[in-house]
Amino acid sequence: MPKLSSPNDLKEYRESIKNKTFDPDALRARVCCGTACAATGAHKVIDSFQKEAADSGVEIEIVKTGCQGICQKGPVLKIEPMNIFYQRTKPADVASIMNYSMVGNMPYRQGLYRDSILDDPIPLMNDIPFYKKQKRIALRNNGVVDPNNIDHFIAVGGYAGLEKALFSMSPDEVLNEVDKANLRGRGGAGFPAGKKWAHTKSAPGDIKLVIANGDEGDPGAFMDRSIMEGDPHGLLEGMAINAYAIGAQYGFVYVRHEYPLAVKNLKIAIKQAEELGLLGNNILGTDFSFTVDIREGAGAFVCGESTALVASIEGERGFPRPRPPRLSQPGGGAWGFPTNLNNIETFACVPIIIEKGADYFTSIGTKTSPGTKVFALTGKVKNTGLVEVPMGITLREIIFDIGGGMLGDKEFKAVQTGGPSGGCLPAENLDLKVDFDTLWAAGSMMGSGGMVVLDEDTCMVDVAKFFLSFTQSESCGKCPPCRIGTYQMLQILERITAGEGEQGDIRKLVELGQYIQKGSLCGLGQSAPNPVLSTIKYFREEYEEHIYEKYCRANVCSGTGAFVIDQNTCFRCGLCKEACAFGAVTETKTRYIIDRNACTQCKACYTACPIDAVLIKKPRHVTLEEVFKVPTEDIEIIDRRARMILKDILDKKPSAVITVTQDQTADAAVNLMAEKKVSDVLVVDDSGKLAGIFTERDVVRNIHAKINLETTPIKDIMTKQVTSFEPSTEISTAIQVIAKEGIRHLPVVEGDKIVGMITYRDLVAYVLPEVIYMAEAIY
Amino acid sequence: MKVDDVIGIVSEKLSDEQKKRGVLIHAFQSLQEEHNYLPEDVLVTLADDLGLPLSYVYSTATFYKQFYFTPRGRKIVKICTGTACHVRGASAVMDKITDEFGVKDGETTEDLAMTLETVGCIGCCGLAPVATINEDIIGEIDNKKLDSMIETIKE
Numbered sequence: 041m042p043k044l045s046s047p048n049d050l051k052e053y054r055e056s057i058k059n060k061t062f063d064p065d066a067l068r069a070r071v072c073c074g075t076a077c078a079a080t081g082a083h084k085v086i087d088s089f090q091k092e093a094a095d096s097g098v099e100i101e102i103v104k105t106g107c108q109g110i111c112q113k114g115p116v117l118k119i120e121p122m123n124i125f126y127q128r129t130k131p132a133d134v135a136s137i138m139n140y141s142m143v144g145n146m147p148y149r150q151g152l153y154r155d156s157i158l159d160d161p162i163p164l165m166n167d168i169p170f171y172k173k174q175k176r177i178a179l180r181n182n183g184v185v186d187p188n189n190i191d192h193f194i195a196v197g198g199y200a201g202l203e204k205a206l207f208s209m210s211p212d213e214v215l216n217e218v219d220k221a222n223l224r225g226r227g228g229a230g231f232p233a234g235k236k237w238a239h240t241k242s243a244p245g246d247i248k249l250v251i252a253n254g255d256e257g258d259p260g261a262f263m264d265r266s267i268m269e270g271d272p273h274g275l276l277e278g279m280a281i282n283a284y285a286i287g288a289q290y291g292f293v294y295v296r297h298e299y300p301l302a303v304k305n306l307k308i309a310i311k312q313a314e315e316l317g318l319l320g321n322n323i324l325g326t327d328f329s330f331t332v333d334i335r336e337g338a339g340a341f342v343c344g345e346s347t348a349l350v351a352s353i354e355g356e357r358g359f360p361r362p363r364p365p366r367l368s369q370p371g372g373g374a375w376g377f378p379t380n381l382n383n384i385e386t387f388a389c390v391p392i393i394i395e396k397g398a399d400y401f402t403s404i405g406t407k408t409s410p411g412t413k414v415f416a417l418t419g420k421v422k423n424t425g426l427v428e429v430p431m432g433i434t435l436r437e438i439i440f441d442i443g444g445g446m447l448g449d450k451e452f453k454a455v456q457t458g459g460p461s462g463g464c465l466p467a468e469n470l471d472l473k474v475d476f477d478t479l480w481a482a483g484s485m486m487g488s489g490g491m492v493v494l495d496e497d498t499c500m501v502d503v504a505k506f507f508l509s510f511t512q513s514e515s516c517g518k519c520p521p522c523r524i525g526t527y528q529m530l531q532i533l534e535r536i537t538a539g540e541g542e543q544g545d546i547r548k549l550v551e552l553g554q555y556i557q558k559g560s561l562c563g564l565g566q567s568a569p570n571p572v573l574s575t576i577k578y579f580r581e582e583y584e585e586h587i588y589e590k591y592c593r594a595n596v597c598s599g600t601g602a603f604v605i606d607q608n609t610c611f612r613c614g615l616c617k618e619a620c621a622f623g624a625v626t627e628t629k630t631r632y633i634i635d636r637n638a639c640t641q642c643k644a645c646y647t648a649c650p651i652d653a654v655l656i657k658k659p660r661h662v663t664l665e666e667v668f669k670v671p672t673e674d675i676e677i678i679d680r681r682a683r684m685i686l687k688d689i690l691d692k693k694p695s696a697v698i699t700v701t702q703d704q705t706a707d708a709a710v711n712l713m714a715e716k717k718v719s720d721v722l723v724v725d726d727s728g729k730l731a732g733i734f735t736e737r738d739v740v741r742n743i744h745a746k747i748n749l750e751t752t753p754i755k756d757i758m759t760k761q762v763t764s765f766e767p768s769t770e771i772s773t774a775i776q777v778i779a780k781e782g783i784r785h786l787p788v789v790e791g792d793k794i795v796g797m798i799t800y801r802d803l804v805a806y807v808l809p810e811v812i813y814m815a816e817a818i819y
Numbered sequence: 820m821k822v823d824d825v826i827g828i829v830s831e832k833l834s835d836e837q838k839k840r841g842v843l844i845h846a847f848q849s850l851q852e853e854h855n856y857l858p859e860d861v862l863v864t865l866a867d868d869l870g871l872p873l874s875y876v877y878s879t880a881t882f883y884k885q886f887y888f889t890p891r892g893r894k895i896v897k898i899c900t901g902t903a904c905h906v907r908g909a910s911a912v913m914d915k916i917t918d919e920f921g922v923k924d925g926e927t928t929e930d931l932a933m934t935l936e937t938v939g940c941i942g943c944c945g946l947a948p949v950a951t952i953n954e955d956i957i958g959e960i961d962n963k964k965l966d967s968m969i970e971t972i973k974e
């Protein structure tokens with residue numbers, strides 16, 4: 041390869057490869073060779089293409105691209121020039137694909153994407169709902185170029201940003217452009233890259249470093265991986281522009297150790313760029329020199345934190361340290377040199393900002409969060425994969441339009457963003473706009489871009505426990521609040537999910553969480569409690585169910601719930617009995633039943649049953665069913681009613697409140713009771729406040745005591761100690777109080793205002809079904 | 820192993836001490852690749868060669884999850900327990916393999932046939948639940964694939 045030593049060389053080189061690269065009329069297959077597609081057989085598909093082409097004598101070009109996004113439908117590929125998109129391609133499909141779409145000009149319908157088997161197939165990539173709302177900046181070359189071929193990258197405009205920076209902009213102008221674009225760090229915190237660059241630039245010292253953070257520790261995110269694997273030159277170009285702007289000479293990419301393909305592709309890319317003179321000494325003939333090296337991580341999540349990362353590069357244990365000094369300050373970066381550290385995706389956005397200008401970048405996204413963000417959309421959603429969307433798009437659009445909605449048409453429960461540092465947002469937040477500040481305000485965060493969709497079968501307590509056990513095991517152990525606090529929180533969560541939660545556990549979790557947030561040195565500890573706190577905030581009910589009812593509504597936590605066999609569904613196959621290690625499934629002449637005294641709630645029978653006949657119910661419900669013979673369908677009603685409040689009764693049957701004033705005679709009150717056919721009147725003072733109650737019982741008592749009702753003012757003989765109730769009192773509480781105090785009338789009072797009157801009769805009528813079943817059981 | 824090669828061009832700006840430390844993690848990685856774990860004598864030699872205290876070498880190596888100090892199995896089975904895999908049933912996969920081979924996370928069978936490990940996301944979340952056997956990735960694991968995985972491990 042020639043070494044390019046001027047902008048003109050690069051222009052000529054670009055021209056020279058244009059003719060032989062990506063000829064618009066040529067037959068071409070762009071086959072995704074990203075990790076997921078490779079795992080599902082992309083390389084076998086390529087072998088078939090090569091064989092078919094050789095056999096049929098048709099000349100085709102095969103481009104092995106990085107991840108094209110829709111990983112779940114892999115292996116995926118595009119056939120050009122018709123631009124037809126194929127998914128779930130098997131080697132056996134290749135002959136037909138070639139015949140239809142390369143020799144002929146028809147789509148091969150069996151290989152196309154369909155929303156569902158009943159929908160028409162969609163031949164073009166951009167017509168697929170998954171791609172429609174996406175906007176590709178960071179992923180612009182993913183799925184287009186062969187990452188091991190620098191010519192591909194240059195042919196589609198690669199290194200044009202670097203060229204423009206070097207030859208028509210001063211370092212300050214480059215920095216200002218990035219600052220003007222308000223590019224915010226994609227690694228989690230959203231700190232403006234321009235500000236960070238300026239700090240490093242202004243630090244004293246001749247030697248400066250640029251580090252790209254490719255540690256990608258969030259266990260459910262893989263956008264940085266896809267960029268490093270699929271578009272390594274995009275990353276290198278961004279780093280070089282950064283180095284030019286701040287006057288840095290050395291660059292490092294710190295790659296997570298689980299990403300061997302990223303290391304391989306980056307190494308190849310660095311070598312190619314050096315050979316062409318796009319990295320190394322005197323880049324494109326200028327006096328700007330910049331080299332890039334790779335450092336592999338060694339499996340420690342905390343090393344994604346910037347000070348720990350630097351320690352790891354230096355060959356130390358990856359302990360975070362207090363700042364200042366910041367990395368950008370002398371003594372703060374690697375080996376003490378001022379260092380600018382950004383996330384991979386942040387760097388990948390830089391060339392576009394330089395090439396197209398800050399105004400282009402800020403025209404996308406929102407005012408405070410311009411540009412796009414890549415998300416790894418996973419979990420219980422139909423189309424999983426990598427999506428790049430303009431900031432400001434709603435969660436609903438991402439999950440339901442791009443993601444195609446819930447898998448198996450289950451009900452949406454929550455979406456987790458920000459990985460182990462983030463939080464879970466419930467359905468009422470689906471219309472939130474996705475940007476740094478909005479997610480933060482809602483109690484979650486953008487994080488590096490993991491987005492996990494959770495459905496009704498996901499237990500929120502279990503999810504919180506999952507993230508906490510991750511951060512707990514990844515804590516470096518330096519700060520006691522983080523090390524011990526997360527352990528304690530995890531113990532509590534273990535107990536709750538094992539059905540051994542106690543009253544007060546939720547409060548303890550919140551207190552511990554706040555303490556850990558405040559007392560930890562680095563972001564790991566400071567954010568570790570977030571998943572727990574946000575699920576408590578939005579899904580407290582589920583915690584309470586685990587603790588008070590020993591029940592997990594998602595049937596996830598073993599150790600909770602009452603196991604029963606639905607005899608109507610069961611077809612007596614006996615698999616549950618075989619599965620139970622505790623002999624709790626017993627066999628009678630006609631059926632299988634679960635002996636709850638022996639059952640350990642291990643869920644073995646539940647998993648074993650082929651037709652979901654083993655049900656996990658609330659223990660309280662099962663007791664009701666069995667002791668009181670309540671049919672299942674009525675349980676729901678009873679349960680709902682028991683949880684209702686007095687206001688619900690008032691809303692349903694507004695009762696007349698009959699009042700008299702204190703100075704009226706008792707006789708007047710009795711007449712009023714007879715006339716209105718009520719068993720009591722309420723006595724109010726001049727301001728309308730409840731002063732006493734006069735009931736049938738008072739009448740009997742006073743007649744028996746020979747009091748002259750006609751002359752006595754009511755205030756002398758009324759009951760002055762009135763038990764009144766707030767409208768928000770739960771019905772079950774009200775029943776307990778009237779039983780304990782032996783009263784039959786419940787004045788409902790809001791502040792000083794009487795808002796209703798409920799008698800024990802109203803209560804009985806309202807919870808009648810429960811009462812009837814209980815009565816039946818007693819007689 | 821040449822220290823300057825590993826450190827790269829930045830070595831021109833570093834002191835000898837910084838360079839020695841800077842190659843350490845890389846050294847562990849290549850030694851582990853060679854021996855499949857980090858045997859004690861190899862670490863002792865490394866400490867001697869670099870002139871670094873053995874305690875420093877050990878404390879650094881043990882900090883990182885990637886490094887092992889006991890021999891590992893011929894087949895390394897990694898079950899992904901990242902978020903996406905967790906919500907799509909990774910624990911069932913883990914349970915089945917644990918039952919079948921009688922080893923827990925991080926353990927090796929007595930005949931050194933296999934080591935069971937967990938990993939937090941291997942970047943194929945779209946195919947969750949996912950596992951790897953040595954270099955091979957197995958995605959969308961269902962009962963059928965689990966059985967064939969077990970066959971593969973036993974081979």
Ligand SMILES: Cc1cc2nc3c(=O)[nH]c(=O)nc-3n(C[C@H](O)[C@H](O)[C@H](O)COP(=O)(O)O)c2cc1C
Nearest residue numbers: 225226227255256257344345346382383386563564
């Ligand atoms: C425990 C912990 C882990 C982190 N992991 C990563 C990571 O894997 N990738 C990343 O880019 N940033 C990670 N960060 C954030 C980095 O510290 C840093 O803020 C970021 O890389 C800066 O780049 P940006 O400004 O471009 O976002 C992590 C932070 C903490 C506290």
Ligand code: SF4
Nearest residue numbers: 518519522560562565
């Ligand atoms: S907060 Fe946790 S991970 Fe961070 S430095 Fe302290 S102990 Fe280590």
Ligand code: SF4
Nearest residue numbers: 610611613614616649
């Ligand atoms: S496994 Fe299911 S269907 Fe079979 S006996 Fe048990 S409950 Fe009935």
Ligand code: FES
Nearest residue numbers: 074077107109111
């Ligand atoms: S790996 Fe092929 S689409 Fe993601």
Ligand code: FES
Nearest residue numbers: 899901904941944
């Ligand atoms: S969570 Fe398992 S591959 Fe990402």
